[in-house]
Structures are given as C-alpha cells and as structure tokens.
Amino acid sequence: MNISEIMARLGVEERLFTRGALAVTTPIDGSELAQVALDDGAVVTTKIGQAHRAFLQWRNVPAPRRGELVRLLGEELRAHKDDLGRLVTIECGKILSEGLGEVQEMIDICDFAVGLSRQLYGLTIASERPGHHMRETWHPLGTVGIISAFNFPVAVWSWNAALALVCGNSCVWKPSEKTPLTAIAVQSLFERAAARFGDEAPKGLCSIIIGDREAGEHLVDDKRIALVSATGSTRMGREVGPRVASRFGRLLLELGGNNAGIVAPSADIDLALRGVCFAAAGTAGQRCTSLRRLFVHASIYDDFTERLKAAYKSLPVGDPLNSGALVGPLIDKAAFDRMHYALDRAKAQGGVITGGERVSEPGWYVRPAIVETPSHEGIVLEETFAPILYVMRYESLEQAIELQNTVAQGLSSCIFTRDLLEAEQFLSAFGSDCGIANVNIGPSGAEIGGAFGGEKETGGGRESGSDSWKAYMRRQTQTVNYSSALPLAQGVKFEI
Ligand code: NAD
Numbered sequence: 001m002n003i004s005e006i007m008a009r010l011g012v013e014e015r016l017f018t019r020g021a022l023a024v025t026t027p028i029d030g031s032e033l034a035q036v037a038l039d040d041g042a043v044v045t046t047k048i049g050q051a052h053r054a055f056l057q058w059r060n061v062p063a064p065r066r067g068e069l070v071r072l073l074g075e076e077l078r079a080h081k082d083d084l085g086r087l088v089t090i091e092c093g094k095i096l097s098e099g100l101g102e103v104q105e106m107i108d109i110c111d112f113a114v115g116l117s118r119q120l121y122g123l124t125i126a127s128e129r130p131g132h133h134m135r136e137t138w139h140p141l142g143t144v145g146i147i148s149a150f151n152f153p154v155a156v157w158s159w160n161a162a163l164a165l166v167c168g169n170s171c172v173w174k175p176s177e178k179t180p181l182t183a184i185a186v187q188s189l190f191e192r193a194a195a196r197f198g199d200e201a202p203k204g205l206c207s208i209i210i211g212d213r214e215a216g217e218h219l220v221d222d223k224r225i226a227l228v229s230a231t232g233s234t235r236m237g238r239e240v241g242p243r244v245a246s247r248f249g250r251l252l253l254e255l256g257g258n259n260a261g262i263v264a265p266s267a268d269i270d271l272a273l274r275g276v277c278f279a280a281a282g283t284a285g286q287r288c289t290s291l292r293r294l295f296v297h298a299s300i301y302d303d304f305t306e307r308l309k310a311a312y313k314s315l316p317v318g319d320p321l322n323s324g325a326l327v328g329p330l331i332d333k334a335a336f337d338r339m340h341y342a343l344d345r346a347k348a349q350g351g352v353i354t355g356g357e358r359v360s361e362p363g364w365y366v367r368p369a370i371v372e373t374p375s376h377e378g379i380v381l382e383e384t385f386a387p388i389l390y391v392m393r394y395e396s397l398e399q400a401i402e403l404q405n406t407v408a409q410g411l412s413s414c415i416f417t418r419d420l421l422e423a424e425q426f427l428s429a430f431g432s433d434c435g436i437a438n439v440n441i442g443p444s445g446a447e448i449g450g451a452f453g454g455e456k457e458t459g460g461g462r463e464s465g466s467d468s469w470k471a472y473m474r475r476q477t478q479t480v481n482y483s484s485a486l487p488l489a490q491g492v493k494f495e496i
Helices: 004-009 041-057 063-079 081-092 096-116 156-166 180-197 213-221 234-246 270-283 301-313 332-348 397-405 419-429 470-473
Strands: 022-025 032-036 132-140 142-147 170-174 206-208 225-231 252-256 259-263 293-295 352-354 358-360 369-372 388-394 412-417 438-439 473-481
Touching: 004 081, 022 180, 022 470, 032 180, 041 142, 041 170, 041 206, 041 213, 063 081, 063 096, 063 132, 063 156, 081 096, 081 180, 096 156, 096 332, 096 388, 096 473, 142 156, 156 170, 156 180, 156 225, 156 470, 170 213, 206 252, 213 234, 225 470, 234 252, 259 270, 259 397, 259 419, 270 293, 270 301, 270 388, 270 412, 270 473, 293 301, 301 388, 301 473, 332 352, 332 388, 388 397, 388 470, 412 419, 470 473
Parallel strands: 142 170, 142 225, 170 206, 225 252, 259 293, 259 412, 293 388, 369 388, 412 438
Antiparallel strands: 022 032, 132 473, 352 369
C-alpha cells in the first residue's frame, strides 16, 4: 500500500516516514507502510523543554486570539479531511466512514474550542467582608502531555489539544506506537495552521514524540508536564497514575470500559438490534465504548437473540477501505490471540459461542462473536478489546442494573426501552454508575458537546465538551480589598 501521495498532500516530508527504526504496518493486509524514527530520552527532554518555553509565551496571548489558531487548525482539517480520514483507516483499520468521522470529530472540537476561547468564564463571589470583592479566575496551566491509544489515533489528541491551546497551554503528544503516521500527519497540519497564524505561535507549541511506553514514561515523570492526559488500557493507567501523583502532577485518565446494554420488554426491537450491532460489532469491537455485555429481558430473550445472531451472520467483514464493509480487521495478531483466549475462557464457563472465527487473511479479520453465557463472572467481567458480546437474560430491571454496575470499569452504558419509568430509573442516582448513560442508542458514538469519560477503573477523567476545559486550567480564587480598612474573615481580630 503506497501512502506517499496522501502524505505529500498532508504536507509531510518524505524523510519523516521513509527512514527510522519503527516499522509501521497496516492492519488491512499486514504490509509495511512506512518507517519512522524513534525519539530517544534526550530528544523527548528537549521537546518538553521547548514546549515549556512555548507555554511561557503562549499564556500571554489573549484567549480569543489563541482561538484563532485553533480556527485555522480546523480549516486545515476541513481541507484535508478525506486524506487524513483515509490514513486513519489505513493505519488503524476502522472502516472509511469511521475514519472520516474521526476527522469530523476533530473539526467539531476545533469549532467548540474557538467558541470556548471567548467563554473561559469564572465566578464572582460575594465576600463576607465589607469593601471586598471575590472572584475566580482561570489561568493557563502549563504543558499538557497527551498519551493516546491506537483506536482513536487522532481524535483523542484534538479533544485535548484544541482545548489546551485555547486555555493557553502547550502540548506534547505521544501517540500509540501502532499509529505514528496519522500523528505525524496531524503535526504537519498543525504546523501549517501555526505558520498561517504567524510569530505569536511559539516554536514547539505542539509537538509529537514517537516511541513506545518508555517515551510515554518520560512525559509521565517530567515535572514540566503540568497535566498528563493518558488514554489507553486500565493497565497503563495503573502504571501512569501513581507516578504522576507522586510528583503531584495533574492527571486525566481515560481508560478501559466494559460497557453494558439492557434490552427491556418494551424496547423497539428493530432499533435495538441496529443499536446493538453498531455498538458491539462496529469498529471490530475496538472502541473504548464498545458494547461488551448485553442483558435481555427473559420475555424477549429467545426471539431477540435469534435475530441478533442472524444479523451478525450477515455483517460484511472485510477491507475497511471498501465501502461495503462494516467490520474491518483487528489491529494485529496479538488482538486476535486475546480474542480467542477470551472465547476459550467463555466456553469453559459454559458460554455458547456464535461467530468469532477468522474470516480472511492476510490481516486479522474475524466474524464478531456472540456468547450466550449462563453467568456474569470470570472473563465477562474483563475488557477484551475485540468484537465479543456476552448476552445474558434478566428478570427485573433492578437485577439488570445491579449486574451492569458490578464490573470494575464505569465508562458507558445504555438501555433500550419505551417505558418512561424504566428509562428514568436507569438514568437516576440508583441507575447506571457510568460516566455515559444512553437511552435508545448504544453506548458508543459520543458527540463532542458532552463531557466524555468514565468512573472507577475507567479513570475518572472527563475530556471534550461541557466544562471539561477546566481540567486544562489553573483556578485562582482572588480577593480584592477596595476599602481602607482591614477586616478579617470569620470576625477574627488582630489589632497592632
Ligand atoms: P495501551 O494501554 O496499550 O496504550 C495506550 C498508550 O499508552 C500508548 O501510547 C502506549 O505507548 C502508552 N503506554 C503504555 N504503557 C505506558 C506506560 N507505562 N507509561 C506511559 N505510556 C504508556 O492501549 P491500546 O491498546 O493502544 O488501546 C486500547 C485500550 O485503550 C483499551 O483498553 C481501550 O478501552 C482504551 N481506550 C480508552 C479510551 C477512553 O477514552 N476511555 C479511548 C480509547 C481507548
């Protein structure tokens, strides 16, 4: 597969993807796409130093002006959506409409951030002291270290960077070692936007470092990284979290999910089937929000499960660049092995498996699997990053919600119902314990307007819309005395 033309249109110099120690392959057929250079510790340290110096300048640029840089970045992304979306598909294997959708998400968050650049509002607070005024001001934070996963190779960067930039921060990004090309392309588009913006954008304002977990560890441990925003497995978060905490750095963790859905007796069955298929089999089960556990009410279980199995059999699996395909490949052989390890365990637990077999090669193409499982335990409680859907029957909504919430992760959840009371109970304080809870849509496919993230072992971070921007700023409580007296709070007296 030749990517030279795409990379040229994206403005990437040939030397950046034709030499280096890291061979980049495509999951489409396993062939080698490129070679890229790895950044060693010294280079990472230099880039962090540059980013820190860039921050010291950038924080003084007025926020609406900073928004202008992000507006220009959005323009570059709009102009190059087709090429970048195609490159996403080539590098990580999601189907083309999802590759393009990922770039659209970048454009959307840029638009959001441009508006936000004029809305970094703080509160004014009534002071208890006469002649005093209190307010809350949001200041730029510092350099943001972004660590991202292979499955959303570019959108996650933009969720962080678009907000971080308007908030007055600089960014250093370590993409997944499985998807460095899309990161190199995005960096090129950012540099174009920065060049159009002019000298006010300091050198090193946004940079990338290419490498594996060791390169990530440099970001994690460097005190000049004010916020580490890390997206990936819970295993990674468990390593990164304590290290950042030990130096009192700020953390934003977006980790694994084990998302559930409930199909209630009153559900619109056709709609639920479509919603379940997209969420569980779409992106070959490689979304953090993919549907992995499904609770179907006993009264509709047999009928629903039969129809689901039939729908799964007809899902077109194949080359994600082909417009007919709905399910692309797994990222690599290791993902395939993990999928089959999970299916073996599920079988040993009494699960009845439909699908899961390899359907074509080269590349790791699988038929998404449905596992009808008698119990909610063992492997069902773990996130396997592959298209496996565990299906179970339930009797009462209370029981389904309890089972849904018993796993360690708390990212996304959904219920299919036309019963208002059931829907509201699912969304109530005693309902879903996840960061995302949906009614009559699956758990995946979030919009950028809402805060994205989850509870428990998903890490607790929130990114993207709503007031997530506050994670990228330093809150300062300010008190001004405009009188000539000095009254103390709480009536304390200290006369000299
Ligand atoms: P991964 O944890 O293997 O790697 C993610 C990133 O972390 C990579 O860039 C990797 O190099 C880096 N990394 C790994 N160990 C590190 C360490 N000790 N220190 C610093 N950096 C380290 O994950 P993956 O296989 O690329 O992605 C799949 C996982 O990501 C799934 O668990 C999925 O649920 C999760 N994910 C979560 C979200 C979310 O928003 N919650 C989004 C996408 C993916």
